[in-house]
Amino acid sequence: MSEGKSWSERLFGGFRKTSERLTENLSQAVTTAKLDDATLDDVEDALILSDLGPSAAARIRERLREKRFGLEITERELKEAVAEEIAAILRPVARPLEITAFPRPQVILVIGVNGSGKTTTIAKLAHLFQEDDYGVMLAAGDTFRAAAIGQLQTWADRIGAPLIRGPEGGDPASIVFDGVKAATEQGIDALVVDTAGRLQNKRELMDELAKIRKVLGRLNPEAPHDVVLVLDATNGQNALSQIDVFKEVAGVTGLIMTKLDGTARGGVLVAAAEQYGLPIHAIGVGEKIEDLRPFDPDLVARVIAGVA
Numbered sequence: 001m002s003e004g005k006s007w008s009e010r011l012f013g014g015f016r017k018t019s020e021r022l023t024e025n026l027s028q029a030v031t032t033a034k035l036d037d038a039t040l041d042d043v044e045d046a047l048i049l050s051d052l053g054p055s056a057a058a059r060i061r062e063r064l065r066e067k068r069f070g071l072e073i074t075e076r077e078l079k080e081a082v083a084e085e086i087a088a089i090l091r092p093v094a095r096p097l098e099i100t101a102f103p104r105p106q107v108i109l110v111i112g113v114n115g116s117g118k119t120t121t122i123a124k125l126a127h128l129f130q131e132d133d134y135g136v137m138l139a140a141g142d143t144f145r146a147a148a149i150g151q152l153q154t155w156a157d158r159i160g161a162p163l164i165r166g167p168e169g170g171d172p173a174s175i176v177f178d179g180v181k182a183a184t185e186q187g188i189d190a191l192v193v194d195t196a197g198r199l200q201n202k203r204e205l206m207d208e209l210a211k212i213r214k215v216l217g218r219l220n221p222e223a224p225h226d227v228v229l230v231l232d233a234t235n236g237q238n239a240l241s242q243i244d245v246f247k248e249v250a251g252v253t254g255l256i257m258t259k260l261d262g263t264a265r266g267g268v269l270v271a272a273a274e275q276y277g278l279p280i281h282a283i284g285v286g287e288k289i290e291d292l293r294p295f296d297p298d299l300v301a302r303v304i305a306g307v308a
């Protein structure tokens with residue numbers, strides 16, 4: 001249960017399994033007092049085994065070699081050094097989603113495969129904006145599944161945000177059009193749009209998004225301002241291949257990674273940062289409305305490396 005816990009407590013809890021895996025793997029790497037090539041190999045393997053990905057692992061290895069080769073290093077110092085390198089990878093991409101659009105509303109398309117946590121993430125994101133006193137409206141652009149519209153309605157009611165919806169099987173572009181019109185009339189700051197997650201049919205998804213863009217472009221050439229891809233961290237490396245596909249299909253401008261709490265594969269956050277360099281707007285560490293936040297890269301790095 002996350003009630004009563006601060007965000008940093010939830011963060012620690014969320015990354016516990018990831019941190020346990022990495023620290024266990026790193027502990028096994030330190031078998032000699034001095035940092036030699038064999039130890040560096042083991043550290044690199046430990047990082048790969050902990051889902052940080054080959055390129056982040058190689059980069060961290062190289063940095064450790066440059067700074068510490070031949071020097072004595074304790075397990076604690078190694079973890080500290082790894083935390084520092086993870087932070088260096090996360091810092092440039094940790095970027096909250098800012099509401100800056102003029103004219104309003106800022107149109108934020110949220111994409112991602114079904115089950116990635118997209119619907120709940122939309123509600124959590126809207127809640128974050130509301131906390132900053134922004135007016136938020138939701139649009140049910142995932143008309144492909146009736147359940148998606150109903151789920152979004154439940155969340156909209158819970159957070160007290162208006163929802164623009166149409167019939168099941170309706171045209172998402174027309175819902176987005178109605179959404180922008182209504183948001184403009186009502187002086188809403190951010191319009192957060194749910195979209196269908198049909199990755200298995202790229203053509204259809206591309207066509208649908210192209211149509212949404214065309215309709216939006218007529219109302220405001222700047223829209224959509226953001227195309228946010230929601231990724232489920234429990235999918236590990238598979239989450240990364242989703243970035244490849246959605247980047248090509250949907251022009252992703254930023255990422256949100258969810259379900260970091262349920263997994264030992266949270267290292268994939270670092271892999272995503274290293275490989276794609278896309279802004280990571282927020283991370284999800286639980287099912288509650290307050291379990292999604294922008295993150296402090298230094299703190300998250302220390303939590304992952306087990307030295308926080």
Ligand SMILES: Nc1nc2c(ncn2[C@@H]2O[C@H](COP(=O)(O)OP(=O)(O)OP(=O)(O)O)[C@@H](O)[C@H]2O)c(=O)[nH]1
Nearest residue numbers: 114115116117118119120258259262284285286287
């Ligand atoms: N543990 C945990 N669960 C999460 C998190 N984010 C979302 N979930 C859960 O993941 C499940 C799927 O979330 P939805 O928001 O329904 O996902 P969706 O992508 O819209 O997919 P559909 O299931 O197809 O509607 C729900 O049970 C959520 O409560 C998270 O950060 N941590």
